[in-house]
Amino acid sequence: MLRFILRRMVFSVGVLLVVSAVIFLLTHLVPGSPAIIVLGADASSEQVREFERRYGLDRPLAVQYLAWLRDIVLHGDFGRSYISGQPISGEVARTFPVTLEIVILAFLFCVSVSLPLGIVSALYQGRLVDHVARIFAVIGVSVPGFWLGLMLIVYGAVHLRLFPPGGFIPWSAGLGPHLQSVVLPALALGVYYTAIISRMTRSSMIEVAAQDYIRTARAMGLSRRRVLQYALKNALIPVVSVSAMSVGYMFGWAIIIEQVFNIAGLSRALLSAIFQRDYYTVQAVVLVITTVFITANVAADVVYRLLDPKIRGVAA
């Protein structure tokens, strides 16, 4: 297992390198100088040139890329933002935990609702609970995250006044206000994957329930509870994999959620940096999100191997 993890990690570093090059290239190929955004539309050509010289944007792309990569690898330095002039590492350190907390809460919501819902739907297939779960799933998958977020704000914050309309209130302001500030964003972020995973759990459970070994187990007189445990363990293999991957995807979806809920997290920093052509911030944040995604991927593989003995013998 250790060798497997090490091998995956080495492979992941390679993927990160390729991703970093692609991000760098794509970001710099977008037409329009960041100077226009930072200095304003009426900046003169000399001022634009001076800005580009100051930030090294007038150098060849390959030189810029290698210098950027060197600073990250040797010094852990993502560079400075054109906009704020502050080190991006500090910005990432400040915003990453915000997004991470929302994603974790969304994931917890997702798992704690989708698994029971999927299992119950499978067990009572065709019954009322199954139909209700299906309706929830269709709505959950169909409703756009930004719209759901706005609806939660309208009803949860504006009408009922149970939650703030947005913003991230730190722990230091008190546990209650803090949790209130993250409930709606986590809910808006988690609903889509709750719907997906609940349907996946249901179909997986139904498929496993029809297998010969379940019938054999029941024929041998095993208790219902024990039979369910066996079925669940097998049915959860694909579900666990998708759940782990959903953490990575949620970091991407958080862009919309953080924008709607006005949360100064990592994903909002990315969106803002894109609009402001803050190249270094865009590159740094995408790299961080890619790392999270790859980590989630590796974690999914590891859990997969732990759950399924058949895979353990197969070389990665």
Place this chain on the structure above:
Amino acid sequence: MTTPQHGSPLAAGLDRRSFLRTAVLGASAASLAPFAGAWSVEGAEKVLTIAVPNNPSTFDPVNAANHDAMVVSQTIFENLVEVDPDGTLRPQLAVAMPKVSADRRVYTFDLRDNISFQDGQKLTAEDVKYSFEYVLDPKNNALRRPLFNRISRVVVESPTRVRFELSEPYRPWLYYLTKYMGIFPKGSREKHGADYFKTTPIGVGTGPGVFVEWRQNDQVVLKKSPNYWRKGLPYWDRLVIRTIPEDSVRVAYLTTGNVDVISAPPPKDFVRLKGVSGIKGESKPTMGGWFFLMTNTKKAPFDDVNVRKAISHAIDRQTIAKRVYYDLVDPVAIPAPPRGWWFSKEANDLNDFDLEKARAYLKKSRHPNGFEFEMMIPSQPYLLDVKDAAVVIQSQLAKLNININTRILEQGVLLQQLRLGNHVSALQVWMSPGEPTYMIDLCYGKDNVFSKSSGYENPELLKAIRESYHETDEQALKPVFARMLRILAEDSPHIWMGFVHSTNLWRDSVKGFEVNQGLTMRVKDVDKA
């Protein structure tokens, strides 16, 4: 695969309640129970919270670009004179308006004697000289240097008197101070470095707000200056400027009382919300907020003046202003606001909506049977969303068999295209200091930053612009501007739609708030009950 119709084999005999209980427990654990109590934590301090849609990029007034975010620099820094919310020049750090020499080249200011910087240091004429010399020194690469580069010398006559000598008469420069200049202590740039003014300008202004912190994409916090020269002001102890890009979320923050004042509410919501109990709203026409179609006179079909005139006459601006922007745009067909003293009805009539004239011009043009052209539109609205207006224009021009192909571009990319003159046309909203010649010179002046956006050159216009710099009296200036506007109306290098309003909504607990025609919120005199 067999799938039983009514429950799987596993369900038989299983305790259904235990499953339901598990599911309900899981759901409850995740949907954390709301806690009672307010979420905005305030102590005994009086905190004024305002919301703007855009992030600041700098707090240094000499490099300022974003009009929303200027609320920060204008609360930290002050100037010799200021433009008030109605667009009138008033003395600020100066005791009175300057004495101007007969040849309009020398401006003498007397400073107030009771002004200190936020760090306690007394303001003198030396600080004023230092601040202007910093901006004028090309080495410092101040973004706004071109606006002041006619100042050839700044002379300190006494600790409270300073004299500005100009290389040539240049009336507009006083109007640019509020947005693009600030007075800072002598030696402060060398002491702190340029980035200090950009990101953490603590103690270097004379304004009522002292910089505390800036969290990117989140908020800027200022605190009350104990040394502010206007005694008793500001009323707030702390000013929080929040960045909330989403229109509807900004409105939700206001309605739930999480912010006290918001800028740029969506026009539709503005009309509805200003009548809601507990919320007040007001709009004021800006003097420099252009809404216009930037046509490129170097490219077909806009290389034909008859085409430009046909389009100008074919656009029903009143309908757009009323139906799309709920009267938050003043419709005009020339580059002058209808409420500005330099507005010329005669010039406006030369360009205004008249379908018969539109047809006549089209007939005279090189495209009598109609044509199609590309119109660029910004993906992210700045000040106003122009997408709906573009659709209305599209349908209005279709009556003349003129078809528009819209192309949505990110604003930064679009601006680059405009600077280079690569566009055919672009629908834009721009904000400026409101001085009559600022935008005219920028777009139609010789070799200016956006000269290529029109590709237009007219020596008569340049002569009129220059002439306007030499005069300071409004009455004497009116005929000069009438001539300038007539030239522009006849040639229509761009097609003007109107002037945008500055709009704000605020909680009724806020006292003394006044909408600023210059767009940037003014919070110096604002109190909160």
